[in-house]
Amino acid sequence: AQSVTQLGSHVSVSEGALVLLRCNYSSSVPPYLFWYVQYPNQGLQLLLKYTTGATLVKGINGFEAEFKKSETSFHLTKPSAHMSDAAEYFCAVGQASGSARQLTFGSGTQLTVLP
Amino acid sequence: KAGVTQTPRYLIKTRGQQVTLSCSPISGHRSVSWYQQTPGQGLQFLFEYFSETQRNKGNFPGRFSGRQFSNSRSEMNVSTLELGDSALYLCASSSQGTTNQETQYFGPGTRLLVL
Numbered sequence: 001a002q003s004v005t006q007l008g009s010h011v012s013v014s015e016g017a018l019v020l021l022r023c024n025y026s027s028s029v030p031p032y033l034f035w036y037v038q039y040p041n042q043g044l045q046l047l048l049k050y051t052t053g054a055t056l057v058k059g060i061n062g063f064e065a066e067f068k069k070s071e072t073s074f075h076l077t078k079p080s081a082h083m084s085d086a087a088e089y090f091c092a093v094g095q096a097s098g099s100a101r102q103l104t105f106g107s108g109t110q111l112t113v114l115p
Numbered sequence: 116k117a118g119v120t121q122t123p124r125y126l127i128k129t130r131g132q133q134v135t136l137s138c139s140p141i142s143g144h145r146s147v148s149w150y151q152q153t154p155g156q157g158l159q160f161l162f163e164y165f166s167e168t169q170r171n172k173g174n175f176p177g178r179f180s181g182r183q184f185s186n187s188r189s190e191m192n193v194s195t196l197e198l199g200d201s202a203l204y205l206c207a208s209s210s211q212g213t214t215n216q217e218t219q220y221f222g223p224g225t226r227l228l229v230l
Contacts, residue, residue, distance in 0.1 A: 034218075049218060102148070102171055103148075103160065103207075107157045108157060108158075
């Protein structure tokens with residue numbers, strides 16, 4: 001079974017500082033990985049995804065993530081935090097076998113951006 | 116294109132009642148998945164429908180059921196509500212649902228409160 005672990009349920013950064021949200025996955029087959037963001041009282045919005053090919057993935061709003069197979073990691077970064085980045089972030093892995101469509105999510109990281 | 120829509124957005128029920136939630140996927144999308152989000156358990160997969168057939172089901176009791184119509188709209192039903200069913204229920208759609216690489220697009224969710 002695939003699983004995702006997000007290290008740090010709460011992360012605080014100052015405005016303009018680097019954002020680093022950690023995600024490690026467990027999968028016996030090549031994973032398909034996603035980062036979603038959730039603003040209060042809203043659904044999930046896709047930030048970026050890794051399927052195959054380039055290991056550095058660029059997403060929306062200046063976010064990017066690097067797939068590192070040797071470390072089983074898919075950490076999310078943004079060079080300079082903005083107040084509008086305050087939200088909850090979820091890493092997810094797509095089911096890698098069969099035709100069924102399922103995402104397994106991490107427990108989420110709440111990002112606070114301090115002025 | 117309009118996004119995924121869910122109705123109602125908010126719902127209050129009492130224990131023992133049943134509830135039906137509705138989801139309209141993005142036009143042309145044939146796969147619809149449902150997720151439950153709670154503070155304690157996080158985001159958990161409920162089930163996925165494709166072309167009116169349930170293809171995959173998460174680890175939830177039989178009180179949770181769903182269906183999909185020929186126009187891809189989906190409903191989920193929870194019978195004999197329990198306090199623990201209070202949650203945000205998210206619906207997501209994807210175009211073909213034939214590969215786990217596909218992006219799932221989420222609706223805003225229905226927030227259910229069971230008293």
